[in-house]
Amino acid sequence: MIVLGLSALYHDSACAVFRDGRLVAAAQEERFTRRRFDPAMPVRAVRACLRDAGLGIGDVDHVAYYEDPVGKLSRQLWMGLPAVPDASRRTLFRLDARRPARQIEELLGYPGPVTFVPHHESHAASAFHQSGFSDAALFTADAVGEWATTSYGTGGPNRFELFEQVDFPHSLGILYSAVTSFLGFAVNSDEYKVMGLAPYGTPRYADRLRGLLTDLPRGQFRLDQDCFDLSGRSPMYTAALGELLGAEPREPESALSAAHSDLAASVQLVLEDILLAKLRFLHAETGLGRLCYAGGVALNCVANRVIRERGPFAEVFVQPAAGDAGAAIGAAALVSARLGAGVRPERLTDVRLGPAPDLGPVAAWLAAAGVPFEAHTDDEAGLVGRAAEELAGGAVLGWFQGRMEFGPRALGARSILADPRRGDMRDHINALVKKREAFRPFAPAVVAERAGEFFGLAGDSPFMLFTADVREPAALPAVTHVDGSARVQTVDRAVDPRFHALLTAFGRRTGFPVLLNTSFNMRGEPIVATPADALACFVRSRLDVLVLGDLVVRAADLPAHWAGLVDQQLPYQLPTLDRDVYSFL
Ligand SMILES: [Fe+2]
Known part of the structure; x- marks a missing residue:
C-alpha cells in the first residue's frame, strides 16, 4: 500500500511517501527547484522520493492532500471577496478549489483517488503518528488552515479526534506574524528572528499585546481585529497597532532599537503565556499525560522549552517538520491508517528522509x-x-x-x-x-x-x-x-x-x-x-x-x-x- 502525502500551493510544498503504513521518504520542493519555500506542486520532490523508494507514480495507491480546498475557499471568499475587483486580481487564481486535484492529475500524472485531509488534522496526525505514543492529547497552532487556527484533540490505538478548534481570524500565528511584520521582518519566514531578538529586550509591551486577546472557555480566544490587515496587502498590521503600542514600525533592514527588542520580548512572552493556558485546558479536558504538538507555531523552540518545563504534560513530542511541509506526513499517515495499512506507533528518531545522493561520480x-x-x-x-x-x-x-x-x-x-x-x-x-x-x-x-x-x-x-x-x-x-x-x-x-x-x-x-x-x-x-x-x-x-x-x-x-x-x-x-x-x- 503506497500512499503519497502532499502539501502544496501555499508555502513550503513537500511530499511524503508511506509504504504499508511506514514513512519511507519525504522532501521539500525548494531543495530541488532552489527556490526558497517554493509553493509549487512538488513535482521534483515527488519524483525524487518515489525513485529513492524504488517506485514510480504508477505505484501510488492513494494521494493524501494536506488541506480541504473547498473549506479553504469558503474562508478565502469570506475574507477576500471585497478586495478581488482591484488590487487582489492577481491572486484570483488562488480562488480555485479544483486546482490541487487538477495539478495532481496533470503535473504529477496521477489519475487515482485523492483524499483531502483537513489541514489541522494533517498537522495533528504528523505529530501523533510519529510520536510513538499509544495515547496522547493533540494540539496544533499555526496562522490558518481552512478555518482552524488552533485545535485540540486526542489520539489512541483506534482513535484520532479533534474535538475543539479556534477559527480564523483568531490566531496565535497571525498575532506573532503581525508583530514580525511590524518589526520589519518577512512574514512566514522570519518569525524565528523575532524569537532570537526577544532575549535582548524586556517585555514592556506585553500587557498591551495581551489586551488584543480575549480568553474564552474551552480553549477559545478572540483576537481584536482592529490592529491587523489580513487582506493580503502589505503590511499585515494597521496604524492601530502602532497607536496601541506607542511605537513606530521598523523599516526592513534598518537598525534595531531597544524598543524593537522589547516588542519581540513582549510578543514572545504573550505567546508562551497563552500556549500554557490553552495546554492546561487540553490537559484538564483529556486527562492524558502526553502531548503531541505541530503547526508552524511549534517551530518556536523557546516556547517549546516553556511547554516542556512548565506545561501540564509529563511528555511532549513536537513534530520536527511542524510547519506546512510536515503536514504532508500527517495527511499520508491518516489516510494510510484509514485504508487499513496499520500505521505503526513508532517514534520518529531520524529526519534524514530525503533521497540519497549519488556520490559515485x-x-x-x-x-x-x-x-x-x-x-x-x-x-x-x-x-x-x-x-x-x-x-x-x-x-x-x-x-x-x-x-x-x-x-x-x-x-x-x-x-x-x-x-x-x-x-x-x-x-x-x-x-x-x-x-x-x-x-x-x-x-x-x-x-x-x-x-x-x-x-x-x-x-x-x-x-x-x-x-x-x-x-x-x-x-x-x-x-x-x-x-x-x-x-x-x-x-x-x-x-x-x-x-x-x-x-x-x-x-x-x-x-x-x-x-x-x-x-x-x-x-x-x-x-x-x-x-x-x-x-x-x-x-x-x-x-x-x-x-x-x-x-x-x-x-x-x-x-x-x-x-x-x-x-x-x-x-x-x-x-x-x-x-x-x-x-x-
Ligand atoms: Fe499550517
Missing part, C-alpha cells in the same frame, strides 16, 4: 577538474579524525552525508560545522556564508550521552526543537545566546553513527564533544540538496573544507582560477524578499 569529477582530494573509503576513523582535526584547527567545514533532512533544520546531513569554543566564529561564519543579523545565535550539536554535562536540557532534543541553558557560556561562546541559552541538537550514536563519531573525535581533541551546526546554504537560499549544490556553495562561500561522503576537499587545494570562475558562472545576489508571501488567500 564525484571523485571522477574532482579528478577531471584537477582538484586534489583525500578519499577515506572504508576508513571511518581516518575520515572523522581528519575532519575533527580541521575543526579543532579553526576550519569551517561543509559536511554533506547521505540522505537529506526533511524539515527546516540541518541536523548533520547538510550542515556547516565549526568550533563552538571560538568567540569570533559567529562573525566569521556570518561573513563567509550566512550574512545574517548579528543578534541571531548559531546552534550546537552534542553527543546525546554527554549533553547533560554541557546543557541543562529537560530531555533529549534530536531535532533542535528545544532551547536549554548552557552550563558554561564562556566555554561555548559561538553557540550561546545573550540569555545563556542554546538551541541544542542531541546526536544519538545509533541514529547517526558518523556524525556522532565526528563529535566524539572533536571531543577527544578539545574536551567538548560539541560542534556549531548550521545549515549548509548561502543566505536566502534553500539548504543544498546535491553534491553539485554543495560544491558550488563551498566554492562561493569560501568554506575551508568540504567533506562529501568519504571525500575531503580543502579550499586551499582548489585550482586558483576556481573562485573567479564560480563568481562569473554563478553570480551570487541576495534574493529580494517577496513581502506578499503571507497572503492568506
